[in-house]
Amino acid sequence: MSYDVFFVSSNKHKFEEVEKIVSKFGLKLGLLKLHLQEIQAGDLEDIAKHKAIHAFSLCSKPVIVEDAGLFIKSLHGFPGPYSSYVFDTIGNDGILKLLDVKRDAIFKSVIAYCERSGVVHLFGASVSGIISRKKYGTKWGFDPIFIPRGKNKPYSKLAEKNQISHRYLALEKFSNWYLNKKKSNDL
Numbered sequence: 001m002s003y004d005v006f007f008v009s010s011n012k013h014k015f016e017e018v019e020k021i022v023s024k025f026g027l028k029l030g031l032l033k034l035h036l037q038e039i040q041a042g043d044l045e046d047i048a049k050h051k052a053i054h055a056f057s058l059c060s061k062p063v064i065v066e067d068a069g070l071f072i073k074s075l076h077g078f079p080g081p082y083s084s085y086v087f088d089t090i091g092n093d094g095i096l097k098l099l100d101v102k103r104d105a106i107f108k109s110v111i112a113y114c115e116r117s118g119v120v121h122l123f124g125a126s127v128s129g130i131i132s133r134k135k136y137g138t139k140w141g142f143d144p145i146f147i148p149r150g151k152n153k154p155y156s157k158l159a160e161k162n163q164i165s166h167r168y169l170a171l172e173k174f175s176n177w178y179l180n181k182k183k184s185n186d187l
Contacts, residue, residue: 003030005062005113005178008055010035013140018066021168025175032059044069044081044110049120052112062115064174068167070095070142072131074102083142092135092145103131107146109170113178123177125169 004027007018019029036051048067055063071077075098079086086095108126129148136144136154143155148164155161162168 001028001030003028004182005064006030006032006059008032008034008036008051008059008063008065011140014066017162017167018064018171021162021171022175025172025179027175027178032061032063034058036065038067038084040082042081044108045112045122045124047081048110048112048122052114052120053118056114056117062113064111064113066109066111066167066170068107068109070146071106071108072099073104073106074099087141092142095131095142095145096134099131103133105129105131105146107142107148107166109166111170111174113174121174121177123170123173125166125173127164127166127169 007015007029009015009031010033015031022029032055034055036054039047039050041047044067048065051065051067052063055065067081069080069083071080072095079095106126106128108124111123113121113123127148129146132145132147132154137156138144139156143161145154147154151158155165158164
């Protein structure tokens with residue numbers, strides 16, 4: 001099968017979600033299961049850029065990677081770019097135990113695209129919301145505790161999650177850019 005671009009991740013759930021989203025734009029996405037170095041940095045963009053360059057160096061194919069972070073206002077942006085590590089160590093239950101009254105948060109996503117060595121295009125988006133008082137369901141990541149602004153349920157309980165999430169918004173930007181590039185360059 002021919003793919004427009006490869007999504008590089010070791011997270012099957014993330015790939016499935018990304019594939020559903022970009023297919024709505026007519027893109028064919030392949031999966032490259034690679035374990036990429038994840039630098040420790042205070043900026044999602046730096047992390048995503050580094051991962052995209054590393055992924056391209058391993059496969060020499062057009063790739064996208066995604067880095068996302070949950071930024072909780074009362075915790076001064078924690079866990080932010082360390083969200084994967086925090087999820088793996090303390091999980092949603094640990095996050096809920098850290099919070100009192102103030103529960104405002106922002107979920108951010110950065111898509112990094114690389115089709116040649118050292119050249120990376122970034123597409124970012126964010127969604128404001130709050131952290132729930134309890135977990136709702138068992139879906140992956142922070143979906144069971146993040147309630148987007150204007151909704152009364154967390155991502156894990158929203159049928160329309162893949163039309164409103166931070167990941168969707170970043171992938172929409174990427175997909176539109178990629179399709180315009182493809183159209184103008186006849187890729």
